[in-house]
Amino acid sequence: MKLFDIVIVGGGGAGLYAAMEAMKTNPGLNIAVISKVYPNRSHTSAAQGGANAALANTAKDDSVELHIFDTIKGSDYLADQDAVEVLCSEAPKIIRELENMGTPWSRLDDRTIAQRPFGGAGRPRCCYCADKTGHTILQTLYEQCLRKGVQFFNEYFALDLALDGSRSKGLVAMNIKTGRIEPFHARTVVFATGGYAKMYWNRSSNAAGNTGDGQAIAYRAGIPLKDMEFVQFHPTGLRKSGLLVTEGARGEGGYLVNALGERFMSRYAPEKMELGPRDLVSRSLETEILEGRGFDSPAGKYLHLDLRHLGADLIKSRLPQIREMCMYFEGVDPIDDPIPVRPTAHYSMGGIDTDNFGRTVMDGVYAAGECGCVSVHGANRLGGNSLLDILVFGRIAGRAAAEEAGSFDPAPITEAEIAGKEQELRSYMKPSGHYERYGTLREELGQTLGQNVGIYREASKIEKGIEEIAALKERFTHVRVFDTSDIYNTNLIQVLELRNMLDLAETVAAGALAREESRGSHTRTDFPVRDDGNWHRHTTFTLEAGRPKLGFKPVTMGRYELQERTY
Amino acid sequence: MTDSTVQHNEDKRDVTFRVHRFNPQVDSKPYHDDYTIKIEKGITVLRALNYIKEHVDPSLTLRAFCQAGICGSCAMRINNMSKLACTTQVWDELDKAREPGVIKVDPLRNLPLIKDLVVEMDPLVGKMEHYSNWIDSKMPEEQWGKKEFLVSEEEFVKYDKATDCILCASCVSECTILRANREYVSPAVLLKSYRMNVDTRDASHDLRLAELVKDHGVWDCTHCYRCQESCVKHIPIMDAIHGIREDAIERRGVKDTSGARHAEAFMDDIARKGKLVEATLPIRTNGVGWTLKNLLPMAVKMVIKRRTPPPPPLVKASKGIEKFREEFREMSGHVAKDHEKKSGE
Structure with missing residues (x-):
């Protein structure tokens, strides 16, 4: 029986940092990273803008304190203040560490790391490498993991935790290249599988694989999820594809303009204008569209992000990938024409409930990054804080797992457990009673979420969404995997991903219905005001009898009192 | 519009x-x-x-x-x-x-x-590992996180474009050398090696270079430019390959490897005659022993088929060679000056 001290699920920024830190903490440990894609494909690569850290390179008067305050205010006071303190005080150290190991950064004249303004931040604090920051960070971490000899199991799809009484003894995963189901005996498991915002499907900026696999596995094993109703819509998705135009484009000075030619943000955030926090800017775009001030097209209503006044040189040097994307996917060169945009589901604030060390309620199981919920983002994440989150808490979880791996000897994962899994997967391939196509179900899931649990929510709509999700779950029992081969069966993988999204969609909708207030990204038109008396608390979701059971957790406060949130 | x-x-x-x-x-x-x-x-x-x-x-x-x-x-x-x-x-x-x-x-x-x-991507990952495609930081790990290396914009620009690479392997797929020899380092890995070698924070430059000049390495490229044409991120991959070669000659000298000696023999011929003296090229590149061992059977076949290149004395200098030599001397002067400038920096 092969036994790992740590199995990390997911090879994005959080997973790779966890692996590096675990090896550094104890080089004698046997550590594996399993990932359904080659780690360098992970969605960390799509983060364009940068990572916040109060280096005070660009603005000399920036400080960790200001970063903490901006983050807490940005979270609409739902973030745990002790966790935010960890995030922001570790930030300068971790950015310098990344720099020291070889990450490329854009530079200032004094040769220090360059920083740009970002939404909801009081100072230019976002460290960047042109508009490819996530890509260069991911590459560097992957390179460093190869240097250190981390064991990678690439193209393995995690199926479920294997339990030994009340704790985990590892997990079972499918080797995508062979179709074989393999046991991973592990003293500790770290989930770092990214977010779940792809459940909005065509109205999402996420990669096809951001299906919340880790969260769904944990949830099925009885581990609570937290704050699932908080899904951030990014204001500037491309009209046709939902792909993202970085907030950096507004950080560099881009304007948002409606069909009347107005810079409409003056109505909603007169001071910060385009650089208001994401939830507010997304709502502003949605309102402009709902009130008839958007542009019309067969691909839907939209607004303009205008960069033309920035000039060709700046666009080419600071936003080259964005320019390319606009040309590929919209046929628009931002040097000559405004970019057609509309809000798109982008980031999941919710995730697996963890403490400040990435620990879940189950012994030996950890979570980090977008997959986990510490929580540092509360009801709304600030731009530039997600890369920071995966780095800081990826490292912390890696260290905690290495220190706590100990000598626990898990019972073997039995042949019967493996055979049971095999049988379950094979059952999707049986023709009798299986006729639904996953593509249709997936599209309908995205539609119902977008319409009923989107930016503006109200009880009647959410209830409709819950019914429709339940109906989709029922139809899913008849879903058919048509590809019956063992080798590289992406038909099967996508069906399993859909199952994960359906499980999580129930929790998102349940949270949205329960939370009768408006806070951060969660806006109820029937409860338009923040209600601190009743709702200044986290929601939790535990699977009981096939349904999410709602629970609550207090928010950890610190030196910042609740205040009204204006920009 | x-x-x-x-x-x-x-x-x-x-x-x-x-x-x-x-x-x-x-x-x-x-x-x-x-x-x-x-x-x-x-x-x-x-x-x-x-x-x-x-x-x-x-x-x-x-x-x-x-x-x-x-x-x-x-x-x-x-x-x-x-x-x-x-x-x-x-x-x-x-x-x-x-x-x-x-x-x-x-x-x-x-x-x-x-x-x-x-397709299977593991061979590419294996090559990235073989050619140390990572920064081996000059700063000891215990000191990481305390202060930044100071890097000028000019230093950053040297590797900026190369870090656009997303390892999609389009260049690998189009590479004509890899079609003949799958052990060849491959364009993406050369690009990444170059990116590491020009980074002032890296301490493994010489080790990486020593590996790159071996068999299946940087000298095997035949400049077909297919990699660059197919690069989805429009990275000038050939500049990186040439960069590694120039660096190899500068740091390790022209006698170092067959690739460098081959380049030198080419240059000699061009300077003297304006064309190649093919008959002796293998000897000058790889030595007499290697040539006898590896090319004798082929030479015999070539003689039988009457396909041998002309013997060296019969290779006459091209027309207008005098003028060319003049230009060549001038060009070499520029290159030498550039090198002086570089080493003086």
Whole structure:
């Protein structure tokens, strides 16, 4: 029986940092990273803008304190203040560490790391490498993991935790290249599988694989999820594809303009204008569209992000990938024409409930990054804080797992457990009673979420969404995997991903219905005001009898009192 | 143009995708399936293939992830050129199709085939490891996180473009050397090696270079430029390859490896005669022993077939060689001055 001290699920920024830190903490440990894609494909690569850290390179008067305050205010006071303190005080150290190991950064004249303004931040604090920051960070971490000899199991799809009484003894995963189901005996498991915002499907900026696999596995094993109703819509998705135009484009000075030619943000955030926090800017775009001030097209209503006044040189040097994307996917060169945009589901604030060390309620199981919920983002994440989150808490979880791996000897994962899994997967391939196509179900899931649990929510709509999700779950029992081969069966993988999204969609909708207030990204038109008396608390979701059971957790406060949130 | 974004072309066409199929569990050899679907303008090849998978044939197998041209998963050969399916417009490919209305879709070359459009990426990762494609920081790990290296914009610019590489392996697929020798380092790995070697924070430059000049390394490239032409991020990969070669000659001298000696012999011939003296080129590059051992059988065959290159005394200098020599001397002067400048910095 092969036994790992740590199995990390997911090879994005959080997973790779966890692996590096675990090896550094104890080089004698046997550590594996399993990932359904080659780690360098992970969605960390799509983060364009940068990572916040109060280096005070660009603005000399920036400080960790200001970063903490901006983050807490940005979270609409739902973030745990002790966790935010960890995030922001570790930030300068971790950015310098990344720099020291070889990450490329854009530079200032004094040769220090360059920083740009970002939404909801009081100072230019976002460290960047042109508009490819996530890509260069991911590459560097992957390179460093190869240097250190981390064991990678690439193209393995995690199926479920294997339990030994009340704790985990590892997990079972499918080797995508062979179709074989393999046991991973592990003293500790770290989930770092990214977010779940792809459940909005065509109205999402996420990669096809951001299906919340880790969260769904944990949830099925009885581990609570937290704050699932908080899904951030990014204001500037491309009209046709939902792909993202970085907030950096507004950080560099881009304007948002409606069909009347107005810079409409003056109505909603007169001071910060385009650089208001994401939830507010997304709502502003949605309102402009709902009130008839958007542009019309067969691909839907939209607004303009205008960069033309920035000039060709700046666009080419600071936003080259964005320019390319606009040309590929919209046929628009931002040097000559405004970019057609509309809000798109982008980031999941919710995730697996963890403490400040990435620990879940189950012994030996950890979570980090977008997959986990510490929580540092509360009801709304600030731009530039997600890369920071995966780095800081990826490292912390890696260290905690290495220190706590100990000598626990898990019972073997039995042949019967493996055979049971095999049988379950094979059952999707049986023709009798299986006729639904996953593509249709997936599209309908995205539609119902977008319409009923989107930016503006109200009880009647959410209830409709819950019914429709339940109906989709029922139809899913008849879903058919048509590809019956063992080798590289992406038909099967996508069906399993859909199952994960359906499980999580129930929790998102349940949270949205329960939370009768408006806070951060969660806006109820029937409860338009923040209600601190009743709702200044986290929601939790535990699977009981096939349904999410709602629970609550207090928010950890610190030196910042609740205040009204204006920009 | 007033506003190109409001224009919408309702144009729809029947397009046939001729897709490479191979499932090693059942097929003895690869074949192509034709899928004809109605497509409107503005759709990418990836969206078309996903549509086919979801609505026509769920067994069609391909990799795709970000769908935004940044993860590198969906590289494949479309109309005989390696590129990303997610950034390729169907309409553009229709213009390039050999058979009207038919777009050919094949897996990347030079990597082992797994199924349909999916190839094995492990060999590429193995080469990245072999050539230490990582920064080996000058700063000891215990000191990390305390202060930044100071890097000027000029230093950053040296590797900025190279770090755009998303390892999609389009260049690997188009490389003509890899078609003959799969052990060859490959363009992506040369690019990454270059990126590490010009980074002032790196401490392993010499070690990496020593590996790069060995067999299957940087000297095997024949400058066909296919890698650069196919790069989806428009990275000047050949500049990186030339950069490594110049660096190798500068640091290790021309006698160091067969590749460097070959280059030197070329230059000598050109300076003296304006053309190559092919008969002695192998000896000057690899020495008498190697040539006798490796090329004697071929030389015998060439003699039998009367295909031998002319003996050196018969290679006459080209017309106008005097003028060329003058220009050559001038050029060499510039290069020498450049080098002086560089080492003086």
